[in-house]
Amino acid sequence: MAALFGTRVRRLRIAAGLTQAELGRKTHVVSTRITQIERASGAKPTLELTRALDAVLDADNLLVELWPYVYREAFPDWSRAFMAYSEKAVAIGEYAAHVVPGLLQTEEYARAVLKVGLTLSSESQLEERLTARMGRQERLDSAERPALWVVLDEAVLRRPVGGRAVMRGQLERLIEAAAEPHIRVQVLPFDQGEHEVMGGSLTLLALPDGSDVAYTEGAHYGQLVEDPAEVKRFSLSYDRLRAAALPPLMSLDMIRSVMEGNHRGANVLSRSARRRVAQEQLQQSGGRQLRGGGRRSPRHRPRP
Numbered sequence: 001m002a003a004l005f006g007t008r009v010r011r012l013r014i015a016a017g018l019t020q021a022e023l024g025r026k027t028h029v030v031s032t033r034i035t036q037i038e039r040a041s042g043a044k045p046t047l048e049l050t051r052a053l054d055a056v057l058d059a060d061n062l063l064v065e066l067w068p069y070v071y072r073e074a075f076p077d078w079s080r081a082f083m084a085y086s087e088k089a090v091a092i093g094e095y096a097a098h099v100v101p102g103l104l105q106t107e108e109y110a111r112a113v114l115k116v117g118l119t120l121s122s123e124s125q126l127e128e129r130l131t132a133r134m135g136r137q138e139r140l141d142s143a144e145r146p147a148l149w150v151v152l153d154e155a156v157l158r159r160p161v162g163g164r165a166v167m168r169g170q171l172e173r174l175i176e177a178a179a180e181p182h183i184r185v186q187v188l189p190f191d192q193g194e195h196e197v198m199g200g201s202l203t204l205l206a207l208p209d210g211s212d213v214a215y216t217e218g219a220h221y222g223q224l225v226e227d228p229a230e231v232k233r234f235s236l237s238y239d240r241l242r243a244a245a246l247p248p249l250m251s252l253d254m255i256r257s258v259m260e261g262n263h264r265g266a267n268v269l270s271r272s273a274r275r276r277v278a279q280e281q282l283q284q285s286g287g288r289q290l291r292g293g294g295r296r297s298p299r300h301r302p303r304p
Contacts, residue, residue: 001069002040008066010038012057027052044070044128046135047087081224082203082215086136091147091206095188095197095241096156100170102133103140103148104177109170110134112162140183149184151238151245157187157258171259178252186245187254195244196237204231204238 013023013034020038021031027049037045037053045053047067054063068084086092094101099113110133114126139145152174160167178185188195203215214225214234225231246254 001066002044005045005063005066005070006038006040008059008063009034009053009057012059012063013038016057018056023053023056026056044131046132046138048135048138083132083136085205085207085213085215085224087139088207089146089205090208091149093149093204093206093238095151095153095202095238097153097197097199097201098156098159099161100152100156100174101150101201101203103137104150104174104183105133105137106166106170106173107134108166109162109173112166140180145182147182149186149242151186151188151241152251153188154190154254157255168259171255174255175252175259178248178255184248185251185255186242186248187251188241188245189254192244195241197241202234202238204235 013020016023018026019031020034024031024034027034029049033049035041045067047064050063050067053059054061057063092103094103099105100109102110105113107130111126111130114129114133140148157171161170174185177183201217203217205213205215207213211228212231212235214231216223216225216234225234245251
């Protein structure tokens with residue numbers, strides 16, 4: 001399928017009278033990237049690049065329709081289904097138990113995470129998955145960007161994935177992301193104890209048609225949940241996690257503390273004090289909901 005995709009790109013490019021360098025400039029990639037796509041010799045194109053190629057080459061959505069098949073060998077079925085829903089989501093709520101969510105990972109951190117996957121079969125597949133993960137982040141900067149709310153278990157901050165230098169860069173990325181108006185980051189501290197989503201991560205996607213889906217993930221597997229009753233149950237669990245987590249400003253304080261090497265962490269207030277701080281922050285912000293490009297925030301998700 002990658003070879004078929006590359007052949008289609010080449011034929012459309014020639015029909016349009018464009019060189020590889022010209023097509024690269026129009027789609028904002030180097031000419032060697034176009035060469036790799038046409039020869040099916042490098043990392044597979046991201047969905048964002050595929051859309052750009054489709055538009056520039058006037059392919060009438062042909063390339064976009066081929067794209068999922070190009071990736072069929074690189075990702076398990078459950079992963080591809082989740083990515084398809086994510087591309088359409090207008091709001092995303094995530095609880096990350098072990099690693100930073102893919103949408104907020106640096107390239108170095110993502111590479112370290114992807115290297116340990118049991119479904120990984122080759123170095124080329126690693127590059128394909130890394131390119132896809134980085135490509136999906138482009139949507140956070142687009143006009144159709146989703147609202148993103150992330151709850152990180154404290155373990156995510158403490159585990160030096162990729163080494164200390166890579167982890168410091170990742171923590172800096174989290175702080176930068178949290179400054180964006182459509183992104184909120186909270187930390188669930190260790191002292192919170194047990195909770196309903198222990199052992200795995202949870203993602204809730206609000207779709208344009210008003211429906212929601214949930215996605216749970218372990219170290220080497222994932223499950224997409226579409227049944228409305230089950231999705232509601234996961235949504236309520238996510239509500240409780242957000243309520244138990246540190247408010248956004250205190251969460252950033254903890255992230256900075258870990259980044260600066262203070263392994264004792266930030267001064268974490270009691271639960272009642274955290275609720276009071278959260279209420280004060282909400283009043284100061286005028287009760288502003290998390291939004292992204294005028295989109296709605298995830299339903300059934302009260303502010304912390």
